[in-house]
Amino acid sequence: MTNPTGEQYEITLGTQRAVVTEVGATLRVYAVDGHDIVSGFEADEVVHGGRGMQLLPWPNRIRDGLYTFAGQPQQLDLSEPKRHNAIHGLARHVAWTVVEQTADTITQQVRIYPQPGWPGTLEAQITHQLTIRGLSVTVRATNIGDTDVPYGYAAHPYLTVGEDRVDEIAVTMPANSYLDVDDRLLPVQVRPVAGTPQDLRSGDLLGDRVLDTAYTDLAREADGRWRIRLSRGDRHAELWGDAAMTWAQVFTGEDRRDIALAVEPMTCGPDAFNEGPTHDGMIVIPPEKTFTARWGLSGS
Numbered sequence: 521m522t523n524p525t526g527e528q529y530e531i532t533l534g535t536q537r538a539v540v541t542e543v544g545a546t547l548r549v550y551a552v553d554g555h556d557i558v559s560g561f562e563a564d565e566v567v568h569g570g571r572g573m574q575l576l577p578w579p580n581r582i583r584d585g586l587y588t589f590a591g592q593p594q595q596l597d598l599s600e601p602k603r604h605n606a607i608h609g610l611a612r613h614v615a616w617t618v619v620e621q622t623a624d625t626i627t628q629q630v631r632i633y634p635q636p637g638w639p640g641t642l643e644a645q646i647t648h649q650l651t652i653r654g655l656s657v658t659v660r661a662t663n664i665g666d667t668d669v670p671y672g673y674a675a676h677p678y679l680t681v682g683e684d685r686v687d688e689i690a691v692t693m694p695a696n697s698y699l700d701v702d703d704r705l706l707p708v709q710v711r712p713v714a715g716t717p718q719d720l721r722s723g724d725l726l727g728d729r730v731l732d733t734a735y736t737d738l739a740r741e742a743d744g745r746w747r748i749r750l751s752r753g754d755r756h757a758e759l760w761g762d763a764a765m766t767w768a769q770v771f772t773g774e775d776r777r778d779i780a781l782a783v784e785p786m787t788c789g790p791d792a793f794n795e796g797p798t799h800d801g802m803i804v805i806p807p808e809k810t811f812t813a814r815w816g817l818s819g820s
Contacts, residue, residue: 523541523563523564524543524564524566524567525541525542525548525563525567526541526542527542527618528540528548528563529541529542529618531621531623531626531649531650532624533623533651533652534652535552535553535554536550536551536552536650536654537551538648538655539560539563540628540648542615542616542618543567543616544567544611544612544613544614544616545574545611545616545628545630545646546567546571546572546573546574546612547560547572547648547675547677548560548561548563548571548572550655550677550817552654552818555755555819556680557679557757557818557819558572558677558678558680558817559571559678559679559780560572560678569678569773569782570608570676570782571676573608573676574609574659574673574675574676575608575609575611575673575674575675575676575784576609576611576632576642576644576659576671576672576673577609577610577611577632577638577642577644577661577669577670577672578606578608578671578792578793579609579672579673579784579787579790580608580674580705580734580769580786580790580791580792581600581603581605581606581607581704581705581706581790582596582606582607582793582794583605583791583794584598584604585599585604585605585606586794587793589639589668589669589670589793590639590667592639594636594637594638594639595636595637596636597636603704603705604704605704605705605706606637608674608676610632610635610638611630611632611644614630615630616628616629616630616646617629619645624650624651625647626647626649628645628647629643629644629645629646630643630644631644631664634665638669639667639669640663640665640668640669641669642661642662642663642664642665642669642671642805643661643662643664644661644662645660645662646658646660654758654817655816655818656814657814657816658812658813659813659814660810661810661811662805662808663806663807663808663809663810664807664808665807666807667807668804668805669804670802670803670804671787671802671804672787672792672793672801672802672803673786673787673813674767674785674786675785675815676782676784677759677782677784677817678782679757679780679783679817679819680757680781681752681757682752682755683752683780686726686772686773686781687725687727688726688752689725689726689750689751690724690725690726690751691723691724691726691748691749691781692723692748692749693721693735693748693768693770694738694739694740694746694747694748695720695721695735695737695739695746696712696713696714696737696738696739697710697712697713697735698710698713698733698734698735699711699734699735699736699789699790699797701734705732705790706790706791707789707790707797707798708797709797710736710797710798713735717729718731718733718735720770723749723751726772729772730772731770731771731772732769732771732772733769733770733771734767734768734786734789734790734798735769736766736768736789738761738766738767738768744762744763745760745761746760746761746768747759748768750781750819754820755819755820756820757817757819758817758819759783759785759815759816760815760816761785761813761815762814764787764811764812764813764814765785765786765787765815766786766801767786767788768783768784768785769782769783769784769786770783770784771784785813785815787801787803787813788801788802
């Protein structure tokens with residue numbers, strides 16, 4: 521019987537274990553010392569809620585699936601019909617090819633060819649590697665076509681610290697600004713977090729906050745990375761992003777009992793392909809050039 525997400529690739533190092541799937545290069549499992557750090561899904565399940573998926577060549581939403589690039593209008597399929605948006609890219613539900621696998625590392629690759637709403641040819645390569653410091657993910661996107669292409673990337677892991685409800689999680693989010701959005705979750709304005717429920721800089725419990733919120737202006741540590749920390753009792757989880765990751769999304773879910781907390785490293789905010797408060801995050805990759813981004817996880 522074939523799993524809905526195809527082949528399952530397991531890597532291990534010491535007490536760390538990760539499983540990445542063929543479909544979408546999806547991070548299905550990451551555990552340390554027998555504790556789940558990622559709230560994933562079973563091998564025989566279909567992915568739901570974007571759990572562990574790789575979002576490219578754009579993350580989050582594009583308004584009406586419509587944008588203009590290099591003077592040409594582009595119309596994407598409306599993959600979020602309820603809100604009339606195109607959401608989370610073109611690589612989530614396709615098979616990725618294994619380039620290399622070792623005991624602690626798996627590298628996969630996919631090509632995205634020209635299609636309605638997408639003007640070029642992009643080759644993406646993702647490496648999941650277990651190290652003594654945790655799981656490291658490196659994403660390389662190479663323009664193998666002959667025209668510039670717009671680009672953005674995010675990952676969509678759900679993290680867990682053994683909670684029954686996300687209300688029980690203390691979250692430290694080192695962001696000074698958040699994106700105010702409309703009822704379609706599209707950009708209105710970047711605002712300071714100070715004095716708002718979106719302010720998670722002090723590591724407070726989530727409590728009854730309802731968040732599907734993109735954050736930016738992230739404070740970085742000495743190594744140039746920002747870190748988002750979750751804790752509950754003696755359990756913790758940490759997600760970091762490198763200089764390419766200028767945004768992060770936090771999603772508490774609509775049903776707080778059945779869903780963990782999504783914490784998503786992003787190179788850009790929602791609707792970055794269109795003019796507006798997030799447009800400066802759109803990356804343009806010229807032919808034969810590569811854009812690289814890194815993020816990672818650790819926990820106990």
